[in-house]
Amino acid sequence: MKVQNWILTAxxxxxxxxxxxxxxxxxxxxxxxxxxxxxxxxxVAVFMGIVLFLVFLDRRLxxxxxxxxxxx
Amino acid sequence: xxxxxxTLRLLWRDxxxxxxxxxxxxxxxxYVIATVVLVYSALLNIGPQLWNAIFWVILLxxxxxxxxxxxxxxxxHRQLYYYSLVDPLALLAAKMIYNTLLLxxxxxxxxxxxALLTGNPVKETGLFVxxxxxxxxxxxxxxTFVSAISAKAQNSATLxxxxxxxxxxxxxxxxxxxxxxxxxxIQDTSITGxxxxxxxxxxxxxSVAILLYPFLWRD
Amino acid sequence: xxxxxKKNWWKAxxxxxxxxxxxxxxxxxxxxxxxxxxxxxxxxxxxxxxxVQGYNTHFDEAKDxxxxxxxxDDEYILAATRITVKGPTQVEAAFEIPAYLPxxxxxQDFALVIDxxxxxxxxxxxxxxxxxxxxxxxxxxxxxxxxxxxxxxQLKGITFPFRNILGETIRNTYFHVSLWLAMMIIFTAxxxxxxxxxxxxxxxxxxxxxxxxxxxxxxxxxxxxxxxxWAEYTWGKFWSWDIxxxxxxxxxxxxxxxxxxxxSFPDEAQQARISAVYNIFAFVALIPLIYVLPRLTDSxxxxxxxxxxxxxxxxxxxxxxxxxxxVIGWTLLSCWIASLLYRTAVIEEHxxxxxxxxx
Numbered sequence: 027m028k029v030q031n032w033i034l035t036a037x038x039x040x041x042x043x044x045x046x047x048x049x050x051x052x053x054x055x056x057x058x059x060x061x062x063x064x065x066x067x068x069x070v071a072v073f074m075g076i077v078l079f080l081v082f083l084d085r086r087l088x089x090x091x092x093x094x095x096x097x098x
Numbered sequence: 099x100x101x102x103x104x105t106l107r108l109l110w111r112d113x114x115x116x117x118x119x120x121x122x123x124x125x126x127x128x129y130v131i132a133t134v135v136l137v138y139s140a141l142l143n144i145g146p147q148l149w150n151a152i153f154w155v156i157l158l159x160x161x162x163x164x165x166x167x168x169x170x171x172x173x174x175h176r177q178l179y180y181y182s183l184v185d186p187l188a189l190l191a192a193k194m195i196y197n198t199l200l201l202x203x204x205x206x207x208x209x210x211x212x213a214l215l216t217g218n219p220v221k222e223t224g225l226f227v228x229x230x231x232x233x234x235x236x237x238x239x240x241x242t243f244v245s246a247i248s249a250k251a252q253n254s255a256t257l258x259x260x261x262x263x264x265x266x267x268x269x270x271x272x273x274x275x276x277x278x279x280x281x282x283x284i285q286d287t288s289i290t291g292x293x294x295x296x297x298x299x300x301x302x303x304x305s306v307a308i309l310l311y312p313f314l315w316r317d
Numbered sequence: 318x319x320x321x322x323k324k325n326w327w328k329a330x331x332x333x334x335x336x337x338x339x340x341x342x343x344x345x346x347x348x349x350x351x352x353x354x355x356x357x358x359x360x361x362x363x364x365x366x367x368x369v370q371g372y373n374t375h376f377d378e379a380k381d382x383x384x385x386x387x388x389x390d391d392e393y394i395l396a397a398t399r400i401t402v403k404g405p406t407q408v409e410a411a412f413e414i415p416a417y418l419p420x421x422x423x424x425q426d427f428a429l430v431i432d433x434x435x436x437x438x439x440x441x442x443x444x445x446x447x448x449x450x451x452x453x454x455x456x457x458x459x460x461x462x463x464x465x466x467x468x469x470x471q472l473k474g475i476t477f478p479f480r481n482i483l484g485e486t487i488r489n490t491y492f493h494v495s496l497w498l499a500m501m502i503i504f505t506a507x508x509x510x511x512x513x514x515x516x517x518x519x520x521x522x523x524x525x526x527x528x529x530x531x532x533x534x535x536x537x538x539x540x541x542x543x544x545x546x547w548a549e550y551t552w553g554k555f556w557s558w559d560i561x562x563x564x565x566x567x568x569x570x571x572x573x574x575x576x577x578x579x580x581s582f583p584d585e586a587q588q589a590r591i592s593a594v595y596n597i598f599a600f601v602a603l604i605p606l607i608y609v610l611p612r613l614t615d616s617x618x619x620x621x622x623x624x625x626x627x628x629x630x631x632x633x634x635x636x637x638x639x640x641x642x643x644v645i646g647w648t649l650l651s652c653w654i655a656s657l658l659y660r661t662a663v664i665e666e667h668x669x670x671x672x673x674x675x676x
Contacts, residue, residue, distance in 0.1 A: 057550060060372060060485040061484040062485040064547060064550045075538065086665075090661070094668070247578070247594060247595050248578075250582070250591050251582055251591075264574060264602075266602075268610075271610065299609075303598075306597065313515050313594055314594050
């Protein structure tokens with residue numbers, strides 16, 4: 027999977043998430059249930075950070091693979 | 099030749115070089131004058147708070163353009179030749195002392211120019227001179243060392259800014275605070291603490307620079 | 318470290334610890350608390366009915382043991398004369414405020430305390446402001462001393478403390494604060510490897526320093542992002558030039574500069590040596606920031622500028638049981654990620670050694 031596809035997937039994911047929250051007046055939604063959704067948002071952000079790192083490592087390994095292919 | 103005498107001789111050599119190629123120094127002085135005049139004609143009425151900010155900003159950029167050439171102006175070969183003659187630490191010390199004095203002179207020039215055009219808002223002259231001196235020293239130490247790093251790479255002028263700015267943030271923040279006190283629009287009793295912190299930062303950066311420089315110069 | 322890379326136990330340990338942190342961090346309930354008390358002000362010599370909103374409370378089930386007080390300190394206390402439970406999280410308490418307050422101030426603030434056998438005791442500081450028309454300290458003190466607050470119930474089971482602005486977001490301690498600490502540990506480790514490189518001049522130490530710094534940047538970026546989200550819903554602003562935000566920002570700038578520097582050397586040995594020098598110098602330059610900034614402004618973070626510190630009240634023993642493992646877990650996970658980067662760098666180095674003409 028190319029990097030562009032990864033980024034596109036991440037963007038679509040974020041837009042779905044933000045539109046889902048926007049439907050019921052984002053601020054109120056985030057503050058409902060004792061601001062529980064702030065915790066959810068934080069965990070989602072950390073998860074996305076780790077995914078972003080995986081994309082970065084994926085790219086680097088692909089480069090190495092191509093180099094080995096060229097070599098052999 | 100012991101280290102002290104080496105340092106003094108290198109210091110003298112830096113001074114002679116500066117005068118021989120006087121376009122560099124006059125360029126910086128021109129920059130200072132132009133900036134001060136521009137700021138004055140744009141604002142006309144400068145309050146102490148703005149004066150404080152403008153003073154340190156002009157000094158910061160003057161420091162960058164003055165120090166960027168410290169290690170670049172000589173070719174790699176000539177530097178290797180120096181290192182075979184003198185202690186590398188003497189070279190670093192000479193550059194740092196030279197840059198400290200240069201920055202101190204420049205800041206006095208900025209102060210004088212601003213005072214000439216807008217009046218002198220500094221209430222505690224002694225404190226301000228001390229802050230200016232410690233600030234010149236801190237900026238000189240940090241930027242001299244970073245310019246020694248960036249001189250090893252291509253495109254060293256940009257690199258100096260990128261590498262240097264985050265490092266001098268603590269010094270600048272403390273300077274702005276002491277400046278605010280010296281200008282009298284903030285009353286703070288912990289000003290001795292700030293001066294001590296500034297000195298501690300200078301000493302720390304200096305000792306780390308001395309420890310690390312042996313790894314930097316040889317190539 | 319190089320021998321540990323091939324071992325899997327510490328990676329599994331890190332994941333298990335994080336699993337424990339996630340389960341505990343999400344599932345342990347908050348202690349019952351008071352979110353709102355209306356009205357919030359009254360005068361002396363009057364009757365007042367306070368409407369109290371609870372959070373995680375069971376007022377209806379604990380109707381018989383409900384007791385409510387307002388208190389100035391441990392000595393001067395006034396009990397409610399009538400308590401009407403309206404629902405599991407709503408109760409009305411009537412007070413008869415005496416003519417004089419046990420204070421020589423015109424306006425005095427009082428905390429509200431609720432106690433029952435299910436929820437235990439819950440306190441809301443600064444719940445009620447009382448204005449007195451005339452001051453008589455001696456009279457006030459005798460009247461307010463008659464009520465006692467005794468035999469408070471202890472809540473059974475483990476809970477996280479309830480803080481009014483934070484609410485459930487107190488759980489972010491494990492997903493944000495611990496990230497920040499792990500970042501500091503990782504950057505310190507990177508600096509240690511830079512020192513090792515300068516002493517031994519072995520290429521693998523430079524790979525470690527670069528790998529750890531990359532992970533540190535990831536942690537720092539996540540720390541800023543999660544902090545901004547948290548700040549928006551507790552302090553009301555994404556970014557407020559707070560000390561810790563500022564320090565992290567400068568740290569990120571420094572380490573971005575580190576990577577800019579690395580890219581500007583064609584020669585590998587020179588790249589490794591000079592970036593190691595910069596890494597150490599920048600790390601040392603970063604330390605004063607932690608001392609300088611608190612002198613300039615108050616922080617919104619706990620432990621600075623009058624905010625309660627994480628040692629005393631905010632981080633109680635239950636939170637410590639999750640917080641310290643969280644720091645260890647994030648650090649171990651970061652080390653795992655860094656070891657992946659390190660191995661990739663070693664493979665890249667071998668490839669380039671075999672094929673020197675390649676870019």
